[in-house]
Amino acid sequence: MSVVFDEKIQQTLGNAKLQLAIYTSTGRLMDHRKKSLTGQLPDFEELRTHANAVKKHTIENLDYYLEQLEANVKAHGGQVVWCRDGQQVADFVLALAKEKGSKLIVKSKSMTTEEIDFNERLEHHHLESVETDLGEYILQLKHERPYHIVAPALHLTRYDVANLFEKELGVPNDTVIENQTLLARKVLRDKFLQADIGVSGANFLVADSGSIVLVENEGNARLTTSAPKIHIAVAGVEKVIPRAQDLATFLKLLGRSATGQPLTVYTSFLSGPKRAEEVDGPDEFYLVLLDNGRTKVLADREKRQVLYCIRCGACLNHCPVYRKIGGHSFPWVYSGPIGAIITPQFMTVRHEPALPFASSLCGACAEVCPVKIDIPKILLDLREDVVKARTEDASNQLERLAFRMFAFMMSHPWLYRLAGKLGARFGPKKAWVSHVPGAGMLPPVKLWLSQRDLPSLAKKSFRDLWKERKG
Amino acid sequence: MQRDLILRDVRKALGRDAGQAVPPPPPARIVIPDVPVSQRIDSMLDRVAALAGKTLRAKSMAEAREYVAALIEGKTAVASNAPFLRDCGIAELPGVSSGITDREELRRLCATCNYGITSADYGLSDTGSLVMLSSREEARLVSLLPPAHIAVVPASKLLTGLDELFSILPRPAEQTSSMVLITGPSRTADIEQILVRGVHGPGEIHVVVVEEETAIAGPPEP
Numbered sequence: 001m002s003v004v005f006d007e008k009i010q011q012t013l014g015n016a017k018l019q020l021a022i023y024t025s026t027g028r029l030m031d032h033r034k035k036s037l038t039g040q041l042p043d044f045e046e047l048r049t050h051a052n053a054v055k056k057h058t059i060e061n062l063d064y065y066l067e068q069l070e071a072n073v074k075a076h077g078g079q080v081v082w083c084r085d086g087q088q089v090a091d092f093v094l095a096l097a098k099e100k101g102s103k104l105i106v107k108s109k110s111m112t113t114e115e116i117d118f119n120e121r122l123e124h125h126h127l128e129s130v131e132t133d134l135g136e137y138i139l140q141l142k143h144e145r146p147y148h149i150v151a152p153a154l155h156l157t158r159y160d161v162a163n164l165f166e167k168e169l170g171v172p173n174d175t176v177i178e179n180q181t182l183l184a185r186k187v188l189r190d191k192f193l194q195a196d197i198g199v200s201g202a203n204f205l206v207a208d209s210g211s212i213v214l215v216e217n218e219g220n221a222r223l224t225t226s227a228p229k230i231h232i233a234v235a236g237v238e239k240v241i242p243r244a245q246d247l248a249t250f251l252k253l254l255g256r257s258a259t260g261q262p263l264t265v266y267t268s269f270l271s272g273p274k275r276a277e278e279v280d281g282p283d284e285f286y287l288v289l290l291d292n293g294r295t296k297v298l299a300d301r302e303k304r305q306v307l308y309c310i311r312c313g314a315c316l317n318h319c320p321v322y323r324k325i326g327g328h329s330f331p332w333v334y335s336g337p338i339g340a341i342i343t344p345q346f347m348t349v350r351h352e353p354a355l356p357f358a359s360s361l362c363g364a365c366a367e368v369c370p371v372k373i374d375i376p377k378i379l380l381d382l383r384e385d386v387v388k389a390r391t392e393d394a395s396n397q398l399e400r401l402a403f404r405m406f407a408f409m410m411s412h413p414w415l416y417r418l419a420g421k422l423g424a425r426f427g428p429k430k431a432w433v434s435h436v437p438g439a440g441m442l443p444p445v446k447l448w449l450s451q452r453d454l455p456s457l458a459k460k461s462f463r464d465l466w467k468e469r470k471g
Numbered sequence: 472m473q474r475d476l477i478l479r480d481v482r483k484a485l486g487r488d489a490g491q492a493v494p495p496p497p498p499a500r501i502v503i504p505d506v507p508v509s510q511r512i513d514s515m516l517d518r519v520a521a522l523a524g525k526t527l528r529a530k531s532m533a534e535a536r537e538y539v540a541a542l543i544e545g546k547t548a549v550a551s552n553a554p555f556l557r558d559c560g561i562a563e564l565p566g567v568s569s570g571i572t573d574r575e576e577l578r579r580l581c582a583t584c585n586y587g588i589t590s591a592d593y594g595l596s597d598t599g600s601l602v603m604l605s606s607r608e609e610a611r612l613v614s615l616l617p618p619a620h621i622a623v624v625p626a627s628k629l630l631t632g633l634d635e636l637f638s639i640l641p642r643p644a645e646q647t648s649s650m651v652l653i654t655g656p657s658r659t660a661d662i663e664q665i666l667v668r669g670v671h672g673p674g675e676i677h678v679v680v681v682e683e684e685t686a687i688a689g690p691p692e693p
Contacts, residue, residue: 025664043502053497061493063481070474076644082474134670135661153661161662181659181667188671193582209644219615219657219672226611226649227578237477244644245499245637252633259660263598263633266672267652271644279552279610280574281648291477298484 001354006447008329018155022326025154026317032260033314033368040262041252051249052372055308058207058241062298065207065240066289072210076272078285085292086116089234090125092288093199096230097127102196106188106228108214108221109133110201111311112236114146114333115292115346118199129199132188132220134181141168147327148335149313150258155326188220198224198282202235203310204250205287208243211271212287215254215264222266231273231282237289238307244269250310253370257312293346303378306341308371315365315375321358331355337365341378349386356382423457431455501634511596511629512680518599522655523668524676531683532559535623538679539588540564542621546585549577549617552608553590559623559681561588572607581616587673588621589614593639594680597632598654601678605649614653619675622653626682 012018037044058065070080083089097105105122107113107129119129119140131140135152139145141164146152153161162175171183200221204213212233214221225231241250247269255261274281297304316322316336327335331352332343340355349356356379365375391400409415428435431453439445482489506514516526529535536559543566550569556562562569567588571577581587589609593602601622605611614620630636643650657672668674 021663028664047500050497050500057494057496060485061487062485063478063487063489064491064493066478066481072644076648080474082472082477084473084477088473132671133661134659138661151661151664154664156662158662158665177662177665178667180662181670185670189582192671193578206644209642211644217657218659218670220670222611222615222651223671226615237481242496243499243641245501245641248633248637249500261654263595263600263652263654265654265656265658267600267654269643269650269652271648274605274648277607278605278648279572279577279607280612281605289477291480295477295480295484298481 002331002352005329005331005352005354009325012326012329013324017157018326019324021155021157022323025148025151026323029151029259029313029317033257033317034260036256036260036262041256044253047249047253048370048372051253051310051370052308054241054246054249055371056305059238059298059304059307062237062240065242066237068207069205069210069240069287070289072208073272073285073287074210076210076285078210078272078287081286081288083288083290083292085290086118086121089116089118089288089290090121092286093122093197093232094125094127096232096286097122097197100196100230102230103128104191104195105129105197105199106191106195106224107131107136108198108200108216108224109136109152110199110234111146111149111333112201112290112292113199113234116290118234130188130191130195132191132224133216133218134184134220137184137188138164141165145328145333148316149311149338151313155328192223192227195228197230197232198226198228199232199234200224202233202239202287203254204247205235205240206242206244206247206269207240209269209271211244211269213247214268214270215251215266216268217259217261217265219266222268225268225270226281229282230284230286231270232286232288233270234288234290237291237294254310254312257310257314257368257370297345300381303341303345303381305373306338306345306378308373309338309342310371311338312370314368314370318364318368320360320362320364325358337375337379338373341373341375341382344382344385349382349389353386353390356380356386417461417463420457420461424459424461428456499637501638503635503638504631506596506631508626508629511594511631512626512682515594515596515599515629515680516678518597519655519676519678522599522676524599524655524678526677527679529679529681532681535679535681536560536564538677539621539623542677543567543586543588547583548586548588548621549580549584549613550588551590551610551613554608555590555625556588556623561623571610577610578612578616581610581612584617586619586621587613587615587617588623591622591624591628593636594624594629594678595632595636595652596629599678600652600654602630602636603649603651603653604643604647605651606647611649611651614651615672618669618673619677620653620656620673621677621679623679623681626680629680 148154166173202212273285322336334342591601659670
C-alpha cells in the first residue's frame with residue numbers, strides 16, 4: 001500500500017464531520033433508489049439483464065458500432081475527432097479555440113474530462129474553462145476532484161460552501177443553501193451567455209443516430225449544449241449503444257440507480273449542430289472519442305465488463321468501504337467499487353497495487369449494479385494481476401519464499417499438525433508480536449501493530465476438538 | 472491517423488477484422504401498456520405535481536388561455552412558435568412576445584422575460600415528462616432560460632412512456648438536432664443532498680393539458 005493511500009484513509013476515518021457527511025449522503029441516495037424501485041418497476045431485473053446483454057454485444061463488436069456512430073454523426077453535420085489521451089484532446093480544443101478566437105468555455109459535468117485534467121490543461125494555455133454543475137463549480141473553486149460520481153461535492157457542508165464563496169467570490173458569508181444556489185446561478189448565467197464553446201460529456205452515444213445523450217437535473221448541460229455557437233462532446237469509446245430504442249432500457253435504470261428518479265429532470269438527445277430551419281442551437285458540433293486506456297482493457301473477456309458501466313454511482317453508495325474511506329482516498333478520479341476496477345485497468349495495477357485489496361468482497365456492488373457488472377469477480381482477477389506484476393518486478397523474493405514454505409506445509413498434513421502442536425506447547429501464551437523487543441521499531445511491523453496483534457495458538461486445535469466431539 | 476490506430480487496437484483486442492459482419496444485437500425491449508387517455512392525463516398531471524410542478528386539466532383551449540393570462544398578468548413572457556399556442560390564443564395575450572425566428576432576438580428575450588411558454592411534441596404520462604423537439608416551431612431556449620416555464624399540451628399528445636416514444640420515434644435524429652425530455656423543474660441537491668429548485672433552468676413549471684382541441688377563431692371575447 002502506498003503511503004498516500006494509507007494516509008488519506010486514516011485522515012478520512014479520523015474526521016468525524018466527514019464520516020457523518022459521507023454516511024448521511026450515501027444513505028439518502030440508497031433510500032431514494034430503494035423507494036424508486038419498490039413496487040415501481042416490476043421488470044427491473046429483466047431490464048438489468050437486458051442492459052447487460054446489450055452492453056456485452058456492443059463491446060464485443062465495438063469497432064463496428066464506432067464506425068456506424070461516426071458515419072451518422074457526419075451525416076447530421078457533425079465531426080468526429082479520435083483521441084488517444086488527454087494531451088490530444090487538449091491540443092484539439094486549443095487549436096479550435098485559437099481558430100475561432102474563443103476565450104471562454106463553459107463545461108457541464110463529465111467524469112471523462114476529469115480523467116484527463118481537461119480544465120487544467122486548457123488553463124495552462126490561458127483558456128478559461130468554467131464548470132457549471134453546482135457541485136463541480138464548487139470543486140473547481142476549491143481545486144478538488146469530485147468526491148462521488150453523481151454527487152461531486154458530497155463531502156462539503158453549507159458552511160464549507162459559505163466560506164469558499166466568501167473567499168473566492170468576495171461575497172458576504174451566507175450559509176443558506178438556496179442563496180448559495182442562486183448566487184451560483186447568477187454568476188454562471190453570465191458565463192453561459194458569454195461563452196463561445198460549450199463542452200459536455202455524454203452518458204450514451206447512439207450508433208444508429210449519431211447522437212449523444214445527456215442526463216442531468218440542473219439544466220446546465222442543456223445550456224452548455226444550446227447557448228454557445230460551438231458544442232464539443234468528449235466521451236469514452238465505450239459509451240456507445242446500438243440504437244435509440246435501447247434508451248428505453250438504459251434511461252429507466254440510470255436515473256433510479258443514481259438518485260432514485262424515474263427520469264432525471266432533463267434528458268437531452270442531441271444530434272449534430274442546429275438544422276437550418278431550427279431557431280437556435282450550436283452552429284458546429286464535434287464529438288471527441290477518447291481512448292485513454294480503454295482499448296487496453298478490451299482483450300480480457302472477463303475484466304472488460306468494466307466498460308459496461310453507465311456511471312450511476314450506486315455501487316459507491318452501497319459499498320461499506322467507500323462509506324468509510326470516502327472518495328478522495330481513492331488514487332484516481334473514479335472512486336468506490338467501480339473505481340477499484342477502473343483505475344488498475346486504465347492506469348495499470350502498479351498505479352496503486354493495494355486498490356483491488358481494499359474490499360471485503362461483500363458483493364453489494366454487484367447486487368445493485370444496473371448493468372450487472374460482476375465487480376467482486378473482477379477484483380479477484382485484479383488481485384491476481386497485482387501479484388503477477390509484483391513477481392515480474394522481482395521485488396518480493398522474501399514473500400515468494402514464505403509462500404513456497406506455506407504451500408509445502410499446507411500440502412503435507414503431518415507437518416502442519418506437528419507445527420501446530422509445537423506452537424501450542426512451546427509458543428507464547430498471549431498476543432505476542434508487540435512484546436518482541438524492537439519489533440515495533442520496524443516501520444511495516446509498527447503500522448501493522450497499530451491495528452492488531454497475533455494471538456497465541458489455542459491449546460487444543462480444532463481437529464482435536466472435533467475428534468473429541470465425535471468420540 | 473489516430474482513428475485508424477484506435478480502431479486497429481480495438482479490432483486486435485477483440486479478434487475482429489475490418490468490415491467483419493456483426494451478429495444481430497439483442498432485440499430492443501419495447502413494452503407499451505394499454506392506458507386510456509383520461510388515465511394518461513391524470514397520471515401526467517399527478518407526476519408533475521409530485522415534482523412540485525403546477526398543473527391544470529383544461530376542458531377547453533379557452534380555459535388554458537385564461538389560466539396562462541392570469542399567470543402572466545403584468546409580467547413579460549416569450550412564447551414559442553407552436554401552432555397550438557396560437558390556436559389557444561395564448562401567443563396573442565398581452566405581454567407575450569411570439570413569432571420570433573431570429574436567434575439573437577430570441578436569446579435576448581429568453582434571458583429577460585419572466586415566463587417561457589411552449590407546447591410540447593409529446594408528453595410521457597408515466598413520468599410526467601414533456602418531450603420537446605427543437606424545430607422552427609419550438610426553440611430550445613424558451614423552455615430553458617426564463618425562470619418559469621409554462622407548457623400547454625393537447626391531451627392527444629400524451630404517450631404512456633419512454634417505450635411508446637421510442638416506438639413512434641425510433642430515430643429522433645432524423646427529425647431534429649435536439650430532443651429534450653423535461654421532467655419537473657430544474658433542481659440540484661449538490662450541497663448536503665438538500666433539494667433546491669431552479670438552479671440553471673426554470674425553477675417553476677406549469678403543465679396545462681387541454682382536452683378539447685377545436686381551434687378557436689380570433690382573440691378572446693372581452
